[in-house]
Amino acid sequence: MLTDRHKAEIDDILSRYPVRRSALLPLLHLAQKEEGYVSDAAMKEIAAILRLTPPQVYETVTFYTMLSLKPVGTFHLQVCKSLMCALAGSDNLLGWLQARLGIKPGETTPDRLFTLSAVECLAACGTGPMMQVNEDYYERLTEEKVDRILADLKRDGTSPLKSGPFMWPEPASNKS
Numbered sequence: 001m002l003t004d005r006h007k008a009e010i011d012d013i014l015s016r017y018p019v020r021r022s023a024l025l026p027l028l029h030l031a032q033k034e035e036g037y038v039s040d041a042a043m044k045e046i047a048a049i050l051r052l053t054p055p056q057v058y059e060t061v062t063f064y065t066m067l068s069l070k071p072v073g074t075f076h077l078q079v080c081k082s083l084m085c086a087l088a089g090s091d092n093l094l095g096w097l098q099a100r101l102g103i104k105p106g107e108t109t110p111d112r113l114f115t116l117s118a119v120e121c122l123a124a125c126g127t128g129p130m131m132q133v134n135e136d137y138y139e140r141l142t143e144e145k146v147d148r149i150l151a152d153l154k155r156d157g158t159s160p161l162k163s164g165p166f167m168w169p170e171p172a173s174n175k176s
Helices: 007-015 020-035 040-050 054-063 083-088 090-101 143-156
Strands: 075-080 114-119 131-133 136-138
Touching: 007 020, 020 040, 020 054, 040 054, 075 090, 083 090, 090 114, 090 143
Parallel strands: 075 114
Antiparallel strands: 075 131, 131 136
């Protein structure tokens, strides 16, 4: 039970919010950190803590792309499918990832290293196509960049951004 293992942390989270319901996202993050996803049991427990119904908690989990209802791989690849990214080639990017990883959106590789998801706007409209890997953004993606990212993740087992923000080199500008 979440409350047994994290009572002090839960009490601390609840103390920050005058309206109990406002602690929903922090508690969901705690549950996901604990199990790697938000389980049915965790949703029921959080609902009881916050005096909500389980469907109210479920609605929130399914609304936010950073929350998962089932275990995800070590690296959760979320490809933006908004209009701007689609116009910049996100469909091609998603197809490339499917071919490289041998999985479709919503699936995880057999080695549990990668989970692929197609998500709505990730707020990088000017730098698409883009994807989020765990909590790191990769922008202006090409097939070559995706191959480098996957190779880095497979080789190191950690995000190449772990040491700090990384930006792909910008294309040379056409200055007159």
